[in-house]
Amino acid sequence: METIEKTQTAITDSELSEQIKAATKDSHVRAENTELMLSYQRGNVSLRQYQLLLCSLYKIYEALEEALDRNASHDAVAPIYFPQELARLESIEKDLKHFYGQNWKEKITVPAATLRYAQRLREVGRDHPEYLVAHAYTRYLGDLSGGQVLGRITQKSLGLKNGEGLSFFSFPGVSSPNLFKQLYRSRMNSIELTETQRNGVLQEAVTAFELNIQVFNELQDSVSCVSETENEMRQRHTQHKQNTTT
Numbered sequence: 001m002e003t004i005e006k007t008q009t010a011i012t013d014s015e016l017s018e019q020i021k022a023a024t025k026d027s028h029v030r031a032e033n034t035e036l037m038l039s040y041q042r043g044n045v046s047l048r049q050y051q052l053l054l055c056s057l058y059k060i061y062e063a064l065e066e067a068l069d070r071n072a073s074h075d076a077v078a079p080i081y082f083p084q085e086l087a088r089l090e091s092i093e094k095d096l097k098h099f100y101g102q103n104w105k106e107k108i109t110v111p112a113a114t115l116r117y118a119q120r121l122r123e124v125g126r127d128h129p130e131y132l133v134a135h136a137y138t139r140y141l142g143d144l145s146g147g148q149v150l151g152r153i154t155q156k157s158l159g160l161k162n163g164e165g166l167s168f169f170s171f172p173g174v175s176s177p178n179l180f181k182q183l184y185r186s187r188m189n190s191i192e193l194t195e196t197q198r199n200g201v202l203q204e205a206v207t208a209f210e211l212n213i214q215v216f217n218e219l220q221d222s223v224s225c226v227s228e229t230e231n232e233m234r235q236r237h238t239q240h241k242q243n244t245t246t
């Protein structure tokens with residue numbers, strides 16, 4: 001009992017960066033265990049999976065960075081506003097151009113879960129800018145952590161050369177991801193929040209992870225659906241060949 005109380009006091013007293021990490025610990029495990037992230041960890045990501053992921057990330061970062069830009073001088077955003085170091089939209093655009101060509105915008109696929117995520121980011125930017133830290137944390141600190149490993153796996157799995165199609169994973173403005181993460185955490189901890197706002201931020205971070213999980217699941221379902229259809233077509237083709245030769 002005493003231990004539980006002590007733990008709870010420790011969590012309540014601790015700083016935002018620690019609280020948010022503790023609040024999203026289970027969500028992180030769930031995100032890591034989505035089929036898409038498991039494919040990554042097994043080192044076998046397909047070009048289609050990566051292309052669809054980039055399409056969704058484009059819509060997500062478009063909404064996130066628009067909301068951050070618009071609220072750049074808000075007290076709860078200014079300390080964690082690092083467009084030079086972190087902004088991803090142009091990098092993703094470069095990757096999409098690489099895969100889909102100049103008229104990539106007409107070719108990208110945006111599933112429903114991605115639209116819901118972008119919609120939530122717009123709502124937060126409009127109605128609760130103090131929650132943006134939860135979304136920025138979830139994406140950018142993730143990109144600077146496990147995301148770096150995912151970049152190397154993508155490069156190897158797809159045999160991409162000279163960083164082509166891999167700009168999303170590269171942060172030229174961040175020379176040491178670990179040092180930058182430390183700076184980012186200290187900036188998060190400098191944001192002044194009321195108790196209610198702080199609880200809202202923690203809740204929003206769990207939502208942010210959940211929205212990512214839904215995007216990954218939908219993406220994986222559509223890839224499985226395509227490969228099932230391809231398999232069925234291949235089987236029908238083989239069957240047809242067998243029938244015509246006998």
Ligand code: HEM
Nearest residue numbers: 021031032037040041137138139141142145146147209212
């Ligand atoms: C941190 C791995 C997926 C968000 C980390 C860290 C690792 C990691 C090793 C560093 C932990 C530390 O510095 O203490 C992975 C792996 C993943 C994955 C292997 C999947 C294959 C994700 C996803 C998200 C995410 C999908 C969110 C969309 C984060 C965040 C942090 C983090 C926000 C920073 C935690 C903190 O220091 O507060 N991840 N991750 N990760 N990851 Fe992931």
